Amino acid sequence: MNIKMKGLLAALLLTAGQLSAQQNDKEKTDFTPHLEHRIMAGFNFGATAPVGLPNTIRKINSYWPEFSPSLGYELGYRITPKWGASLGVKLDYKGMGTKDQVQYFSTIITTEDGGTFAGQFTGKNKTTVRNAYVVFPLSATFAPSNKWRFQLGGYAAWLFSSNFYGSVSDGYIRNGGPTGEKVMIDHATFDFGTDVRKFDIGLQGGALRKVGNKLEVMGNLNWGLRPVFANEFKGLDFPLYNIYLTLGVAYKI
Amino acid sequence: MRLRKLCYVAVLAGSMQACIKDAPINPEADIETFTFDKSQMASDVFIDQANGAIMLYLTPDAYEKGIAPRLTLSAGATVTPASGDSLRFNTADTHQYVVTSANGLNKKTYKVEVVNIGVWKWDFEKWMLNAKDKYQYVINDDSTVFWSSGNPGIALSGVPKDPKEYPLRATTEAYHGAYAAEMVTRKGTALSNLVGIKLFAGSLFLGVFESKNALFEPLKATQFGQPYIGQPLRFTGYYKYTPGANYQDKSGTIIPGMIDSCSIYAVLYTGSSRLDATNIHNSDRIIGTAYLPDGSARENWTRFDIPFVLKRQVSSKEKLMMAIVASSSKDGDSYKGAIGSRLVLDNLEIVHQ
Numbered sequence: 336m337n338i339k340m341k342g343l344l345a346a347l348l349l350t351a352g353q354l355s356a357q358q359n360d361k362e363k364t365d366f367t368p369h370l371e372h373r374i375m376a377g378f379n380f381g382a383t384a385p386v387g388l389p390n391t392i393r394k395i396n397s398y399w400p401e402f403s404p405s406l407g408y409e410l411g412y413r414i415t416p417k418w419g420a421s422l423g424v425k426l427d428y429k430g431m432g433t434k435d436q437v438q439y440f441s442t443i444i445t446t447e448d449g450g451t452f453a454g455q456f457t458g459k460n461k462t463t464v465r466n467a468y469v470v471f472p473l474s475a476t477f478a479p480s481n482k483w484r485f486q487l488g489g490y491a492a493w494l495f496s497s498n499f500y501g502s503v504s505d506g507y508i509r510n511g512g513p514t515g516e517k518v519m520i521d522h523a524t525f526d527f528g529t530d531v532r533k534f535d536i537g538l539q540g541g542a543l544r545k546v547g548n549k550l551e552v553m554g555n556l557n558w559g560l561r562p563v564f565a566n567e568f569k570g571l572d573f574p575l576y577n578i579y580l581t582l583g584v585a586y587k588i
Numbered sequence: 589m590r591l592r593k594l595c596y597v598a599v600l601a602g603s604m605q606a607c608i609k610d611a612p613i614n615p616e617a618d619i620e621t622f623t624f625d626k627s628q629m630a631s632d633v634f635i636d637q638a639n640g641a642i643m644l645y646l647t648p649d650a651y652e653k654g655i656a657p658r659l660t661l662s663a664g665a666t667v668t669p670a671s672g673d674s675l676r677f678n679t680a681d682t683h684q685y686v687v688t689s690a691n692g693l694n695k696k697t698y699k700v701e702v703v704n705i706g707v708w709k710w711d712f713e714k715w716m717l718n719a720k721d722k723y724q725y726v727i728n729d730d731s732t733v734f735w736s737s738g739n740p741g742i743a744l745s746g747v748p749k750d751p752k753e754y755p756l757r758a759t760t761e762a763y764h765g766a767y768a769a770e771m772v773t774r775k776g777t778a779l780s781n782l783v784g785i786k787l788f789a790g791s792l793f794l795g796v797f798e799s800k801n802a803l804f805e806p807l808k809a810t811q812f813g814q815p816y817i818g819q820p821l822r823f824t825g826y827y828k829y830t831p832g833a834n835y836q837d838k839s840g841t842i843i844p845g846m847i848d849s850c851s852i853y854a855v856l857y858t859g860s861s862r863l864d865a866t867n868i869h870n871s872d873r874i875i876g877t878a879y880l881p882d883g884s885a886r887e888n889w890t891r892f893d894i895p896f897v898l899k900r901q902v903s904s905k906e907k908l909m910m911a912i913v914a915s916s917s918k919d920g921d922s923y924k925g926a927i928g929s930r931l932v933l934d935n936l937e938i939v940h941q
Contacts, residue, residue, distance in 0.1 A: 390609035439612055446778035450746030455615075507800070510744055511720050513615035513689065514696040516637035516799040518744055523803065524782055 371411035377583015379403040394436040401430030419476040430465030443569035458506010468492035487540035497531040549587040613691035616662035630815035664690025708938035715758040722749040741802040745780040755790030763826040768934035771916035786840035789920020793913040807865035816910035823854040823878035825936040832926030848926035849883030851918040
C-alpha cells in the first residue's frame, strides 16, 4: 500500500512537472511562478460504503449525513499561469448514518476475551459512522481562467478518532451459518469502532470557483481505495470505502 | 455549481437504491414444524435445531401404529422422506430427514428420536459434545436426550469453544460411576455484557432449550419438563455445593455479606406443553413440588430425599409433565449470583408410588 502511495505521488508530481514544462515553452509572459495559500472549510457528504451493494442488502430505508466538518490549509505552487501543484493538510470528519434491511448477512464477531460468534443475520440494521482523519491531499492543478481552478490527485489519511456502531433489530441470526439454529433478535447493538483502519489512501479531485476577491467555493470528491476494515475483520463480509464529497469555501491568504 | 453538485449527490444516492441486486436464493434448510395428531403425543414435539434432532414423545398407541407427520420447511427447501410419509417405530430402523435448501447448497439432517420414558433414575455417565460450539450435554443410556441446560444459549454469547468454558459439564468427581454433572457459575462474555448479562449460572434441567428465544426472551428458552406417568413420592439424589466468593447483582456490583446458594427442585404439572423459567414456580398447572429446602454450602457428598408435596391427586387419564431443575446460583435466572459457585450433582431419582 505504501509503495502504491509513493508511486501515485511520484506520478502526480511528474505529470504536473511535464505539463508545466510544456506550458512554459508556449507562454513567455511576465508570469512568475508563485505560492498560493488557502484556508479551506466545508462539510463532507457521502458514505462509508461498499462499491456495488452486495445482494445481502435488500433495501436502504434511510440515509443521513452525520455532522462532518472539514477544515484545512492548502499550499499551492503555480508553475505556469494555468498549471500548478498543491499540497494540503486538513482535518476531515467522514460520517453518515443508514438504516437498511439485510438478508443472510454474514458476520463474525471476535471479542477481546477470546470469544467469537459467527452467524447470518436477517432483519433491520442501523449503522452510524463518524471517523476523523488528518488528511494530506496532493494535487495537480489546472486553472483555465481566472474564475476556475480544477485539481486532481490523491490523498493519504491517518485516523485519529473512530466511531462505527449501530444496532440490529426485528430479525434473526443463525448461529454459525445458514443451517445453524435460528435465534430471534429483538434488538442488539454492535460497535466496530476500534476495528477501523488507522490509515486510508485514495483519489481526490474537484474544483474551486472564484466568487469574491479572495473567496472561492469548493467541491472535491474523495474516493478511498483502501477498505476501512482490515481483511481479517469479518464483522461484514464485504469491503467498505470512504467515498465523500467536500462542499465548502476556500479563502486565499 | 453548488446546486449542480447537489444534484449529482442526489443522483448518486438514487443510483445506490437502484443498485439493489436480486435477492439471494434461500440458503436455509430448516424443518420448521413437524405435526401429527395431538392425541398421539405424550408431549409436544421438540425440534432441536442446534443438534439436528426431532424429539418425539409418543403415546404407546402411536408408538405401535406409527405416525404420518406433516412437515413445513424453509421457503423453497425440499425434504426426503416427504412430508406425509409414514414413520414406523416397531422396527429397528432409524429415521432421519434430509432437507436441501432452495439454493441447493446446504443440506441439514435431522435424526428422529423417540424419547422413551423409562426409569426415572440418572447417573450422568454418558456425555456428548456439540460439534459446532463444543459444549457438553448428557444423554440417557439409550442415547436419547432427556436433559438440557443453558449451554446452548451461552454458546451464542461468544464463549471460547471449549467444554470447560461452559457452566455445565461432566466431572470425574462422581458420587457413583465415572461421571457426575458439574455446574459452575461463570462471568459473562464481552458480547453478553453488551446486553447487560454479567453472569451465567450453571444449570441442568429436564426439558429442552428453545434457541430461538435465547436472546429475545431468555427465560422462555429454558423449557422445563418431560412427559411423566404415575404419581411421584420423593425426589432423591446426591450433591456438593461451594458458593463463590463474591455475590453480585445484575449490574455486576458486589453485595458484601451476601452468600450464593444453589437450587434443586422437581415440579409435577398437568398438560403436554412445557413450562419455562417465567412460570415454573407459579403456574396454576402445577400439581406438586419437591424443593431442596436449604441450598447452602455442602463440602462433602450430601444425600437429599425430598417428599413431593401434592396439591391434589393425579387422575389416571390426564397427561403429566415432570420438571427437574438444578442451578449453581439460585437467582441465576435474573443473572445474580457469585462467579465460581459450584454445584455437583449425581444419582438423581424420582421415586414413584
